[in-house]
Amino acid sequence: MNRKLQNMAEQALIVSNIFIVFLLFFENQLIVPTWLQSVGRMHPLLLHFPIVVLLAAFGMEFFRFKSTYISNTFYLGFLNTLWLTGALLAAITVIMGLLLSKEQGYSGDTLLWHKWWSVGVLWFSTLFYWIRNAAWYKPILAKSMAATAALSVVMVGHFGATLTHGDGFISAPITQSAPVPLHEAVVFADVIQPIFEQKCVACHNSDKMNGELMFTDIKSILKGGKTGKLFVPGKPEISLLLERIHLPMGEKKHMPPTGKAQLSSQEITLLSLWIKGNADFTKKVTDLSPTDSLRIIASTLFSPVENTEEIYDFDAADESTIAKLRTAYRTIAPLARESPALSVSFFNKSNFTTEKLSELNAIKTQIVALNLSKMPVSDTDLKNIIPFENLQKLDLNFTNITGKGLKELTILKQLKTLSLSGTQLNFNDLQGTIGNFKNLKTITLWNTQLSVSEINKLQKARKDITFVAGFRDDGSNPIKLNPPQVKNSSTIFGQPILVQLYHPIKGTEIRYTTDGTMPDSIKSPLFNNQTLLKESASFRAKAYKTGWLGSDETTFDFYKSSFKPDSSHLLLALNRVHQAAGANTFFDGKLGTFSANSPAWANNWAGVRNNDLALVCAFKTPVLLSSVGLRIMEEVETGIFPPEFVEVWGGTNENQMRLLAKIKPSIPSKMRPHLLYAITGQFKPTTITHLKIIAKPLQKIPEWHGSKGSVALLLIDEMFLN
């Protein structure tokens, strides 16, 4: 070969190798322009040349040191040229291959093997092109190198062929039978038997009948083996076959034996479901109900799971057109990246006009989903939807359309889902048009004029459509109302107060009593928002409404508290965890609740256990006091008890107070549910400016209690002075 030409070829070889390294390095980010894709596609055309040329070169290399050839300049020169040409062709082929591999449909292990073997062959032959002239390059190296290289070329070729023609292409005519389409597949023959064939037959056949069992045909399978029958139809849990499969791997009787290919969890499920379904030998997969697990799993074996995504064959709309149509109240979004299909939603009905809909004509081809729910859309607006030829999903819930408009929509041939809940649609309108919706799969009819029986009638006529009737209250399962609520911001009052009870559900009656009896729906007074309360009272109330069960009873305690001290302070500390708002807790007008989870618990209950509660209050102007009340919590179960006693001291001088009353509340004598109540001490009306309240926690929890003998916790949230 001409020296100059050789130089150029060598340079080209180096350059291509660098280029290949580069491509491999940035392979993941590679985007191949279309014109280069055509170059890539010529890979299968070109690849035969380097294979042949390199094989020839490797062959000649093998014999190069033979005495006849070692001095033959033509042989050596030709070999050199052949080698260089082969390597260069290989480099070009590899580049094309790399380009081709970026196209869709090439992935997986075979591709990886093919790619790296070929790159290996290329680098190998490039490297040896230069070192094969070194002084230390000996015949033995040449021979082993040439043999290895030749073998590698064959491997590359093989992987490439597998990529193109698929695995087992050569052996296919001998081994494979035609695949069975789903509708012809028989559960046993096409789902179950193949499992046996792959995992069991090797040891259980007529030649090798381990355990006197054969999996080769139905008769043998039914017969079972030495230990007994393989299965009990309908009862996988006691079937020998599954027992053996489920035994732990270490067990001697586990099947298939350790070291053999095990069943996958899907195969086990299939076997178990098949036996559960009475181990039928003739049923087709499609004979099973569509929701049957066996059918669901089995059908995945016959149809590929991948690529369920819909492909749209229309062009994408112009990006600027879409951008112009987008507003805060009209969302237009592509279904997915690089998808031409658009989904449009309208929001906020006060911004809706007919023009907003007709403007969409600019993207009529691309709209596949349209949400007009709650928009003031009328029948005449629907003509603007007709041009949306690819519309599949239309939401018209709570719009003003009627059955007349519906007729127009039958033009939409792609329509699959139609939501009409909350419209004025009636049976006759729908019955007349439903037949013209050819591709419809789902229609929602909740809250329309159609009755359930009418919907069932339609459902019977059109089995291919799912009619959604939704929830309707037929009155057969009345549910209980929730109890009434109190709206007063505080139930503690100084001046007379208007009681505000209410119920969130419209049209509900509230009946109440204040005499401690249980309210009922007939005799008890009806609450009418006119009750003016002057004294403390306990309201027991229930809510009633026709079509509902009456609510549970609930109690609202209204406490009168005429005086509020101008200052108050504690003489002894509260429990560390029951601080609430300190001395201010007792006159803040806020009542505590039971639930320890609620913030109202920690904020409103002041508690003592290790010492007494000792509160001193002062009034700037003297008050005439005749009763003191303390609201307490009693939760016997957790050791919260009423106090041992409460002493009320009062006077006109902080240092000269006398005992006005001593209250001894009753202590529960058995376990009872928790309670909130006030304990009150009455005394002769006394004018005071200072007041001292001492409350002692119960010192000994009674005998019957689990924590008998220990000191109880005392919790107080509010005090009432009258």
Added chain:
Amino acid sequence: MEKEILEHGLHFNRRRFLSTMSLGLGSVALGSLMVPHLLSGGDNDGTGFLPGIPHFAPKAKRVIYLFQNGAPSQLETFDYKPRLREMMGQELPPSVRGVQRLTGMTANQAAFPLAGSFTNFKQYGQSGAWISDLLPYTSKIADDLCIIRSMYTEAINHDPALTFFQTGSQQGNRPSMGAWLSYGLGNENKNLPDFTVLLSRGIGNGQGVYSKLWSNGFLDSVHQGVQFSKGEDPVLYIRDPEGMDRQARREMLDNLSELNELSYNEFGDPEITAKVKQYEMAYRMQTAIPEVMDLSKESDDIVKLYGPECLVPGTFAANCLLARKLSENGVRFVQLYHQGWDQHGNLPFEITSQAKDVDQASAALVTDLKQRGLLDETLVIWGGEFGRTSYSQGKLTIDNYGRDHHPRCFSIWMAGGGIKPGMVYGETDELGYNIQRNPVHVHDFQATVLHQLGLNHEKLIFKHLGRRYRLTDISGKVVRDIIA
């Protein structure tokens, strides 16, 4: 021969080397034409992700997550274990427990007596799913549910487990699932936040929820969850001050945006335009929020469907109803938390009350979405952060017991959003302690949720502090078996 070798070596002089190398550089330059952005420093953050558009066509457009905070016991809800009743009071075999770490609350317990469920189970729907008597309404919609009984997590305590579920990391400071979706999918309704949070609590033993659970982490703050409160102002700070009418507000905003535009022209700071957009969004929310939050127009049927509590603000039922309304109005992710499921003791009483709080409304939500034709594009999820032990915490009596935290298996359900309806997935052993079939890790669950929304969890990436982050960290597998 010698001469040739020498000559060959001489070919590789410096000039030759350089000229060849320059050709090599040229080939790199050629190659760079096919690698866009290689030399321009990379596209956005080098992750190749464009926020706002799904990777592929989604099955679900929105998520409503009914989080049962505190971890409901699977053994009293969806995982039926008759064997536990038979073995009531017997010691949990040490081989079942293995070397598992326990919480400090039961690790020092002298015995681990197995506790059977106090409540009965029946089979419902075509899948024959076993559901406890505590959930009568949920049982009725069994054919719409996909119950996963083989969930497992890595965390053993509430806060890390909850944070793990919501953000994919036990430590916090990462974006919440809702924030990731907001980032990945963008707005549907520009007048409402993408991600909203509603809280409620039952009377059972409760565990806290914190705003870090709906944090945007390192994502832009527009993706943060907005908590709606039950009071008069569901969203704080959007009400006009006293005496300002809408017209005045409009004029004020118009003038403000003129000033902002001047400022933008001068400095070119994109934050200025972002701010203007936020003001406009708040202005639109002023009308959109009251419309969504108004429950007074809901029909009697709806009230009956969700139960009467649905009109009492702050209850789980009311939040479910609101969730439907928000979702229907295009909110991508509505997160509910119902507190009070932490039954270490007194389980029979507390769980009955908790179940009553959520059963009717959860089922109602699914039914309501279905009757509006929205269930196929809305994914509803119900579940807690881990499971509970099959042995009793504290004393086991004939009618009372407690259960400790159990991360090895628990049950959740999903409905709609392209998940297979009427299906029970996964299986635990007969003592309800270990998973026997089809385990689903929290990251698998997250990957599946993202997949249903058209996002590839391996490609939903944000680069932060030099590292690329995902919701599923470095693992997670889409559970294809439960996809319709």
